[in-house]
Amino acid sequence: MPAPSGPASPPSAAKSEGAFRTIGEVSRDTGLPQHILRYWETRFPTLRPLTRAGGRRYYRAEDVALVRRIDQLLNRQGYTVRGVQQLLSGEGADVPPVAQEQALGVRLRAIRDLLARALHDDGV
Known part of the structure; x- marks a missing residue:
């Protein structure tokens, strides 16, 4: 019988709704690559996860909700980055x-x- 490979990290779904999520967890939960999440931080000023020592990102529940909204607008409704920027800033609301x-x-x-x-x- 093979030995366990080590402690498995709990899935992010096991975390409470208000718990912080790492960029890896957000990437896994949304299906978006981490580099896209980092790029979106440069394009959408309202997307600002907390950064701690070493530059590690921690997404709050509202950050994850915003990521999902941006994903919906860009990848499912066909908006451009500029269009989403305008919507989020209220100009196109x-x-x-x-x-x-x-x-x-x-x-x-x-x-x-x-x-x-x-x-x-x-x-x-």
Whole structure:
């Protein structure tokens, strides 16, 4: 019978809701790579986990909630980083999502038409 490899770290789900989480735990819980979480800290000023000695990050429950919100907006709803920044800062809070989607559709159609004209002009 093989010997146990050492004490297993408890899954972050075993922690209480208010407990701090390391970047590794947040990464594992959200499925987001750690480098993305660190990048988001540079792009979203409201995402500021506590840092302790050695630069180790500790995410509070509200930090984890913000990470999930940013992930939802960027990776599932299709917002750009700039768009999420505006939403989080309140600049875009009064614009309903339907209007934002319509505006995006208009911009995408304009880009499509531009590309089609460029291809046509080049004889492709």
